[in-house]
Amino acid sequence: MVRKIVIYGEPDLRDISEEVKNITGKVQKIFDDMIDTMYSNSGVGLSAIQIGIPLRMLVINSTGEKKDLICMLNPVILSFSGSVVFREGCLSIPGVFEKLKRPERVVVEGILRSGKKVRMEADGIVARAFQHEIDHMDGKLFVDFVPVYRKIFIFPKLYRIKKKQIK
Ligand code: CO
Numbered sequence: 001m002v003r004k005i006v007i008y009g010e011p012d013l014r015d016i017s018e019e020v021k022n023i024t025g026k027v028q029k030i031f032d033d034m035i036d037t038m039y040s041n042s043g044v045g046l047s048a049i050q051i052g053i054p055l056r057m058l059v060i061n062s063t064g065e066k067k068d069l070i071c072m073l074n075p076v077i078l079s080f081s082g083s084v085v086f087r088e089g090c091l092s093i094p095g096v097f098e099k100l101k102r103p104e105r106v107v108v109e110g111i112l113r114s115g116k117k118v119r120m121e122a123d124g125i126v127a128r129a130f131q132h133e134i135d136h137m138d139g140k141l142f143v144d145f146v147p148v149y150r151k152i153f154i155f156p157k158l159y160r161i162k163k164k165q166i167k
Pocket of ligand 1: 090091136
């Protein structure tokens with residue numbers, strides 16, 4: 001089921017997500033809804049908090065192909081390497097895109113929806129998505145990291161999005 005996405009300015013988006021203790025039917029249903037919501041919005045990734053559920057769950061699909069879908073619980077980044085500038089956006093911040101410098105590669109550990117514990121190395125858009133989605137779990141958004149000299153350009157857009165949320 002496609003769920004409503006929590007938008008910038010709504011306080012829930014800043015909540016800290018909690019670890020998932022057991023992979024229940026409810027957790028599986030949340031994954032299904034996250035996948036439906038990501039695909040229907042043509043997103044590359046989504047965190048559960050973006051559909052209003054403060055649990056450490058993410059879905060990532062960089063290609064749109066089924067085989068590349070990653071569903072992970074309680075992800076932790078073990079190490080970072082390199083550095084790359086990449087244009088980033090977020091389904092919770094519609095219409096705002098900014099180049100952002102972040103580590104190029106990450107090693108991530110987490111649990112798949114099957115219950116299997118995994119450690120994976122990622123680069124490119126997948127490494128970027130892991131960092132972005134894990135930030136969501138800690139209440140952080142990519143615009144928080146945009147340098148001040150660029151922030152002045154996106155600020156009017158952010159203000160407009162926020163204003164719509166609080167009216
Ligand atoms: Co996002």
